[in-house]
Amino acid sequence: MLLYSRFQWMEKLIRQVQVSAVGLMVLALLLGGGAAILDRIFPPNLARYHDLARVVVDRHGMPLRYYLSRDESFRLPVLSTGVDSGYLEMLVAYEDKRFYEHPGVDVLALLRASGQILGSGRVVSGASTLTMQAARLLEPRPRTLANKLVEMARALQLERHYSKEEILSLYLTLAPFGGNVEGVEAGAQVLLGRPPRNLTPTEAALLVALPQSPTRLRPDRHPLAARAARDKVLTRVAEPLEIEAGHLTRLLAEDLPRGRSEQPFIAPLLAERMQRGHPDKKLIKTTLDGALQQGLEQLVRRSASDLGPAVSISVLVVENASREVRAYIGSADFRAEESQGQVDMVSAVRSPGSTLKPLIYGLAFERGLAHPASRVNDAPRPFGAYMPKNFQDRYYGEVDLTEALRKSLNVPAVLLLERLGPVNFVERLRRNKISMDFPDDSQPALPVALGGVGMQLEDLVRLYAAMADDGVVRPLVFGPEDLQGNKETQEDSPLLKPGVRAQIRQILLGVDRPVFAASGKAKNVAYKTGTSYGFRDAWALGFNDTYSVGVWIGRPDGTPNPGHYGYKTAAPLMFEVFDALPENPGGKPRAKLVTVSLEDPDLPPGLQYIDRPLAERGERSRPGPRILFPLSGAEIPLDLVERGIPLQAEGGSRPYRWIINGRPYQTEQVQGFSTAPRLMPDGLGFTEITLVDALGRKSTSQVRFVKEAASVLKRSAPTL
Incomplete structure (x- = not known):
């Protein structure tokens, strides 16, 4: 019995131990299950780990600019x-x-x-x-x-x-x-x-x-x-x-670093543009050359310091073959308030001045409307109500189109655009994804030739890079993602044919280098300058066999910058930029320069002289026009003027055009003295009267309106 009782006790103990073990196992399972449930309900929160600062880097991985995380x-x-x-x-x-x-x-x-x-x-x-x-x-x-x-x-x-x-x-x-x-x-x-x-x-x-x-x-x-x-x-x-x-x-014994290093702030406006365009990327790659960018930023800051505190500068450098942007300077100083340094002038819409003239000439050559050897009369002439004038009112008479483009003469450019049709010209550029802005949705007109349109430096550089390369107007490449868009245009037709591109390049290579430009290593640079109305924008755009460079100088608020124009202000800086560029990056083969003849002694009659009918060409042997009244130097009393002064002339080729103090005088063209146009004086002082005949020849008379005239003048003056 005793032995049996002991076995009973041991059996109870074993059962209790078994129950306890099962309980512990159940508890462990419950705890483990609870932990698994909690783990699923409350997973690790990695939001701060993924909320990172963003960095924009150059083509070699060098940081250009950092942007803080969402929690700053x-x-x-x-x-x-x-x-x-x-x-x-x-x-x-x-x-x-x-x-x-x-x-x-x-x-x-x-x-x-x-x-x-x-x-x-x-x-x-x-x-x-x-x-x-x-x-x-x-x-x-x-x-x-x-x-x-x-x-x-x-x-x-x-x-x-x-x-x-x-x-x-x-x-x-x-x-x-x-x-x-x-x-x-x-x-x-x-x-x-x-x-x-x-x-x-x-x-x-x-x-x-x-x-x-x-x-x-x-x-x-x-x-x-x-x-x-x-x-x-x-x-x-x-x-x-x-x-x-x-x-x-x-x-x-070693010392500690005491200060804090400044973080890179290179190409800030491009970095801003890139981070806005890629909001979900932490590492944003660009095609910039960081070292080149830094050097050009220093060059631009030095240049801007000589131009006044309100003046800004933008520079864009593109490698022709790839259209990759190597330097992007949107303003002279990002932190400058007076020059509005945070305004990106690479993408700002401004008047391009004369920088579209090479395209106008090229399309006229391509369509057989003109030839580099075609002659034109550079003289004041109206195009309806539009009267273009040359820079500083200087005219050269009869010139060929090669000289006209090199001297950036306005009348020949407007004449060619009239032949092309301004709407056709603008639509041709728009089909190549070039943005052109017109006020109040107005239709393109002849002033487009001289800057009467809004454009971006970025698009102008695209056009010049196309002229420098294969003629196809491709998007610029700012980062690896843009390469796809570049490839999609490989099959697009060129804006200008190879022969015409060679002609335009040959002409622009002959433009004189500014005497005040620093002499350097830049060779074979074909370039064109431009100045918008009122000296608001100074431009220089050029290309060689490797790069295209665009320079804009002006005030971002659009106010005039008197005394500064493309040839004087922007072109010297453009040549300094070319001097700073590596001659042959990456050992790539250079583009071959094609030399073409700009002369053609066998031009058909219709291309020999493009701005007047054949029947009028013999009239050049006739004497030019002459103003008969009023004679130059005359003093005319205002009290004798009642119905205006009759404008009388003879000679030359009619119809006549009268220009008073540099402005076209809107009168009907007449043939005789009896119905001659009459001029009403604006007041006392000198008035310059210019007569221009149909061939562009002119005669000038300067008179002075006074309160009282000398007695001899009163006696001899006709009744007015």
Whole structure:
């Protein structure tokens, strides 16, 4: 019986143990299931890790400009493989020496820290692992015991989802380095002026120490505290990293970096344009050459300093074969308020002045309406109500079209555009995706030839790059994404045929280089200048076998800039830009220059002289026009003028055109004196009267209106 009772007792005990074990298993399963449910309901929040600063880089990866994250932090992505290995070893040795062994929470460190608190009544050393710190950086919370437990749970959760290298990347990206600077990549950029790829031991120690108290340990504000923290790291890791005593002494004697490095601010307006165009990208690549960009920005700032505080400059450099933009300067100084430096003049709409003339000539040549050897009379003439004038009112008489384009004469350009049709010309450019703006949706008219249209520097450079290359007007390439759009135009028909492009290039190569342009290495530059009405815009656009360059100078607010025009102001800077360009980037084969003849002694009669009928050509042997009344030098009293002064002339080829003080005088053309037009004077003073006949020949008379005339004049003056 006794033996039976003992067996009964043992059986009960076994059943109790079994029940307890089952209970523990059930509890473990419940806890595990609960943890899995919580893990699914509350996954790790990586929003801060993915909210990174954005960077725009040049074609070689050099940073041009950084943009802060959405929470206004300078936080750059960091992978553990992209950081100096010595820094990683030092970080783990100092912060979490069992990082690669524990599951996110270091139980031994917790027991040690708890014992120190019980023994001394204060915190002697922390027990936070790098995983726990990463959890706290992902979701910052006040330092309380409850939040510490949450961090521990989150650390276990991170270890369940991510590898040690990924967790390390979380910490490296979010660790604070003072102010809004977060992550070791940004910290190294600000403190050391370079990425954390190859660090000295003292640099690595400083970067390890700073996240402990980034505000209190900033080297630029608290150098003594920062040095003490750095030395503490070096001393503690010396043994595990086997740093010899002598070497440690030398390291402790090294100085700290005191200042903060300025972040790059290169091509700010292009960077702004690129980041707006790629809002979801963190790394935005461009085709710029960063070193070239920096050099040209300095050149532009020097040039702008001589032009006045309200004047800005924009420059665009494009490689012809690829249409890739190598330099983009939207303004002379981004931070200048008086010159509105934040206005991007590369994309601003301005009057192009005479820069479209090469296209007008080229299309006229291509359609057989003219030839470079065709002759034209450069003289004042009306086109309906429109009366174009040459720069400084200087006319050259009979010239060929080669000379007319080189001298940028206005009347021949307007004449050719009249033959082409301004609407046809503008539509031809628009079909090539060139934007042209007209006020109030008005129709294109003859003033287009002289800048009566709104255009962008960007589009003008596209046109000149097409003339320099294969004639196809392709989009400019600002980044890798634009290459596809460039390829889509490969099969487009050229704007101008090869022979015509060669003619235009030959003509523009013959334009005199400004005498005030610095002599340099730039050779074989074909270029055209332009000046808009009222000296508001000064332009120079040119190309050689490798590059096309556009320069604009003016005031962004559109006010005049007297005394500055394309040939004087923009062209010298354009040649300095060409001088700064590498001669043959990447060893690419140069484009072959095609030489063509601009003379043709066998032109058909219709192309020999393009601005008058054949029947009128013999009239050039006849005497020119002569003003009979009023005679030059006469003084005419206003009290004798009642119905105006009759304008009388003889000779030349009719019909006549009268120009009073440089403005066309709107009268009906007459044949005799009896019905001669009459001029009503504006008031006292001198009046210049110019007579122009149908062949462009002219006669001038200057008279003076006075209150009282000399008696001899009164006696001899006819009744007016």
